[in-house]
Amino acid sequence: MSDLINIQNLSKVYSNGFKALDDVSLNIKKGEILALLGPNGAGKTTLISAICGLVNPTGGKVSVAGYDIIKDYRKTRELIGLVPQELTNNQFDTVLSTVNFTRGMFGKSKNAALIEELLKDLTLWEKRNSLLMHLSGGMKRRVLIAKALAHEPEILFLDEPTAGVDVELRQDMWRLIHKLRERGVTIILTTHYIEEAEEMADRVGVIANGKLLLVEEKSVLMGRLGKKALTMDLVTPLESIPESLKSYDLELSNDGNTLKYSYDNQGESTGITALVQALSEVNVRFSDLHTEQSSLEEIFIDLLNVPNDSNHMVEQKQ
């Protein structure tokens, strides 16, 4: 996949001195779903806002499809749809007119058939003549998505798309995102729901204190950083871990029935073969075994808990 968005050394310092973005470089590939993870105030929204034209960057350069976002802003913005985090709607407008308004703002003539399909996709068609003030929060969120898609963008930015929405809408949104991806739309979403990134993203970027800590293929990230655990159900309970096994990272359950071995699956050797052999030597037998992999959430928490020199630990792979 070729790069669609190229961000080079982007920084943003607000007038109060707050550094929201600190030398961020990132390439986003055409057709991918990139999830930007990070705690509140990490710089996710500022990053999106800078690309979309809502925030003036202090330094650095961003190009979209080869066009500079400042010099060629018309070309870059035509390609982008933005769903903001806040439910910002003109309360006195109807669903249909607000969606048509956005299409007009992006320089497109009316297309009744397209808008009808879009509203039907988002289960908004029945509400097309309703005033926005009469819609529920979930419906308003759908309207924002409809507005962002009204001009058929090639890139969709979703800033915390499922913040405060119910399970049904969240799943609807996930389905919609997958559908858009099938059409070739590049999607960048910010979230602090790990589940969302795990469910949808091809790549995951972790951002904290304005710095991009890493960008990695989700599967690679989970494989590379994920710790694994091998749990063995013992045939005969143990009172304590035998002396000859103390060198292994083992944990015995309180009832002595299960033994848990933690290992790094990126290491040269997992040590499983040696452990099984050592267990056999001290006559510890097991009836069943299974492995667990750490979730993206655990990886994320680990990353944020490690001091800043973690940047050196984690290679940025773009």
Place this chain on the structure above:
Amino acid sequence: MNFHAVKAIYVFEMARWWRTIYQSIVSPVLTTSLYFVVFGSAIGSRIAEVDGVGYGAFIVPGLIMLSLLTQSISYASFAIYFPKFTGTIYELLSSPVSYFEILLGYVGASATKSILIAVIILCTARLFVDFEIAHPFWMAFYLVLTAITFSMMGFIIGIWADNFEKLQVIPLLIVTPLVFLGGTFYSVSMLPPFWQKITLFNPVLYLVNGFRWSFYEVSDVSITTSTIMILSFLAACIGIVFWIFKTGYKLKT
């Protein structure tokens, strides 16, 4: 040029006005009718002609200017302040529109609305007093240029304001007094000499008198000065708007 965007903003603003049509049209018509009843008929009947024009007719251009100025500022300031207040400004800033196109949409809609109001007031005034328009072209020139200039001023106020109080403070505390003291209801020659000189510093005086001249060919100041003043106003507003857009003042962080 993104004509679709200009049209979208213009149509949206006109539709918003149409939704509150009673407030938008009935209110200024009623207010103006009251001015004519009170100042034109009740008090005006006891006032002699001013510069050879009956008092009822004399105040017509001033009253139209009063509405034109205040409504232009009010429409445009609210139009741009409201998206800032609700947060929908993100849509303007992330769309492929130039600042000029945004300005064209908002100021165009605001000027259209205030000109329509002015025309309605003109027609209403005709029901109360008899008058002729000596120079229709110049009347239209002043009407359109004043509507555009003060819509731009309203646009600037709407961007500057970050609360509803600020939105009202300039129109209420500066513009309205200037309009009332700018010869709307009287000729400057009716004032004592000292106040005549002070009034010459009131920019609205030149707008009202230029407009009045287009009706009755009477004016306290020269028509050239009036034209220069309105064009200077326009140039100042364009300059400020250009600076706002260049710096992103109160629009972008």
